[in-house]
Amino acid sequence: MNTPRNLGGFALALALLAAGAAQAQSGSGYFRYGDARLALKHAIAVAEDPSDPADEPRTLVFLSAQPLDAAAVAAAFDALDAVREQAPAGGYVRVCIAADGSECGLFYSPEGFNSGGYGELALQRDEPAHVAGRWQLAQGEFLGTPYDFDLRFDTAITPAPGDALPAGGGAPGAAYNAWLAALAKGDVAALRRMGGDDARGRFPEDDPGTVKESLKSLRDGEPLQAQIARGRQHGDQAVLWVEGVDRDDIRRRGRVLMRRSQAGWQHVESDLDSVEE
Structure with a gap:
């Protein structure tokens, strides 16, 4: 029986869409380090928010042997942690691409190998929503261990999800500063x-020694009070970009992760660096 013309056209359209989707998230090549060789079959890319407002945003491309969930990686506070959870055994390669299209280093797991400034990166597409290119090195050596790679990727760039918070970070920002105030006072x-x-x-109720150590540990590197430059909320999770001076008069700047529970917004994690005045 002949296929009706309109159904045939519909089937062709679906096939083209499927091919386009596959092309929009493709990766291939390999990474060899010593005797270990990782064959790459998939790629995703996410837009990285810089911790310092003065820094330009970067694109992180992850190539792996198995598919990765780009949306989950883009939504994570730490993209590398999210990728490790998805590819614990198979390994992956992270390619960093700066705003000007140059490479800003690569990381190879499971060997934990960092490199940058070697080989040749050529981008065929470098757009806000899509990146495609090839980075290859025919021969390299690190502390006597030979390595080489050929990394090919053509993928959409997944942005971090969520909506901008109002000035001061809204409710998550207020909760973070309340947590800092309690930390400074030792209000266990x-x-x-x-x-x-x-x-x-x-802060166990029956172990004052642990409470004392926890207070000291948490106070190290946290500002006494934070100025919140901006924030982004996605569901029950919020990321704040903060700056402030800690108890040792060192200025700290970076990101803070907050999460909402039935008890309200709670501090989860801080990623702060010292900055010069």
């Missing part, structure tokens, strides 16, 4: 309430 009861499940282990 408030820290238990605002720190989520992790706080129960940090």
Whole structure:
């Protein structure tokens, strides 16, 4: 029986869409380090938000032997952690592409190998929503271990999800500064309430020694009060870009992860660096 013309056209359109989707997230090539060789079959790319507002955004391309969930990686506070959870055994390669199209290093797992400035990166597409290119090195050596690679990728760039928070970070920003105030005062009861499940282990009611160590550990590197430059919320998770001076008069700047529970917004993690005045 002949296929009706309109159904045939519809089937062709579906086939073209499927081919386009496959092309929009493709990766190939390999990475060899010593006797270890990782064959690459898939690629995703995510837009990285810089921790310092003065830094330009970068694109992170991840190539792996098995498919990766680009949306989950883009939504994660730490993209590398999200990729490790998805590809714990197979390994992966992360390619960093700067805003000007140059390479800003690569990382190879499971060997934990960093490299940059070697080989040749050629981009065929370098757009806000798509990146395609090839980075290859015929022969390299690190501390006596030979390595070489041929990395090919053609993939859409997945942005971080969420909506911008109002000035000051809204409710998550207020909760972070309240947590900092409790930390500075040593208000353990408030820290238990605002720190989520992790706080129960940090501040046990029957172990004052652990409480003292936890206070010292958490105070190191956290500002006494934070100025919040901007924030982004995605569901019950919010990322804040903060800056402030810690108890040692060192200026800190970076990102903070907040999560909303039935008890309200709670501090989860900070990624802050010291900056010069």
